[in-house]
Amino acid sequence: MTLDKLNKEYDQLQIKYGAKELDAIKNGGLSNNPDIMFCFMNPTGRNIASQKSWKGLKSPWIGTKNIWDLFYSLNLLDEEIYQKIKTIKGSDWSSEFADRVYENVRKHRYFITNLAKCTQIDARVLPDSVYKKYLNLFFEEIKIVNPKIIILFGNQISSIILNTKISLSNCRKKVFIKKIGDKEYHFYPVYYPVGNGRFNINKTIDNRK
Numbered sequence: 001m002t003l004d005k006l007n008k009e010y011d012q013l014q015i016k017y018g019a020k021e022l023d024a025i026k027n028g029g030l031s032n033n034p035d036i037m038f039c040f041m042n043p044t045g046r047n048i049a050s051q052k053s054w055k056g057l058k059s060p061w062i063g064t065k066n067i068w069d070l071f072y073s074l075n076l077l078d079e080e081i082y083q084k085i086k087t088i089k090g091s092d093w094s095s096e097f098a099d100r101v102y103e104n105v106r107k108h109r110y111f112i113t114n115l116a117k118c119t120q121i122d123a124r125v126l127p128d129s130v131y132k133k134y135l136n137l138f139f140e141e142i143k144i145v146n147p148k149i150i151i152l153f154g155n156q157i158s159s160i161i162l163n164t165k166i167s168l169s170n171c172r173k174k175v176f177i178k179k180i181g182d183k184e185y186h187f188y189p190v191y192y193p194v195g196n197g198r199f200n201i202n203k204t205i206d207n208r209k
Contacts, residue, residue, distance in 0.1 A: 001140050003031055007058075009137060010117040017130050018118030022050040025119050027141065028059025028102045029111035036109070037147035039138075041157055041192070042116035042126055048093055050119040056095025059102055060112045063090035070193050076108045111145055113138075115157045131160050139180045149186045158189035 007026045014024035025043035040060065048054060048063035061067045065085060072082040081104045084097070105112065116126060116134045138161070142150065152158040158166040162176050166189050176187045 022119040027113035029105040154192035
C-alpha cells in the first residue's frame with residue numbers, strides 16, 4: 001500500500017460520508033519517518049483546498065490561520081511563513097503558497113493528517129461510527145509514514161484510535177503504546193487547540209513538556 005493508493009480510498013469515502021460538493025482533504029508533510037505525526041479529527045469547508053476548483057495539495061488547514069499558531073509556538077514553522085499566513089486572507093492562498101507552507105512542514109520533519117478525511121461544510125461533530133470507518137486505513141497510513149510519535153487531538157478520536165476511554169484531564173503527558181502491524185507506536189492524546197477548543201492551545205503546548 002502507498003499513500004497515493006490510500007488517498008484514492010479516502011476519495012471514495014468522501015462520497016459516502018462527506019459533503020458532495022467538496023473534495024476529501026487527506027494529509028501532508030514529511031511522509032517518510034517524520035519525528036511527529038499530528039492527527040486531527042476531520043476537515044471542513046474552511047479549507048479552500050476542499051473546493052473542486054483547487055488544483056494543488058489536498059492537505060489539512062490550507063487557507064486557515066489558527067492552527068499555525070500552534071505549530072509556530074512549538075518552533076515547527078519558520079517566522080517568514082507564519083507571518084505570511086497571519087497577514088493574508090484564507091481566500092488569497094494560492095496552490096504555490098500552499099506548497100511553500102508544506103515544504104516548511106517537511107523541513108521541520110512532521111506530518112499532518114486527520115482520522116476522518118471526509119470534508120464537511122462546517123465543524124459539525126461526526127459520530128464515532130464514521131470515524132471507525134477510517135480506522136483501518138489510518139493504521140495503514142501510520143505504517144506507511146512510520147512516525148516516531150503520534151499526537152492525537154481531542155477525547156473522541158483518541159478514544160477511538162486507542163480503543164479505550166480517554167479523558168484528557170486525567171492523562172496529560174501520558175504515553176499510550178499501541179502495536180500496529182509488527183511495530184509499537186507511541187501515542188500522546190492532547191487537547192484540541194482550534195475552533196471551540198482554541199482556549200486549550202496553551203494546555204496543548206504545555207503537554208509537550
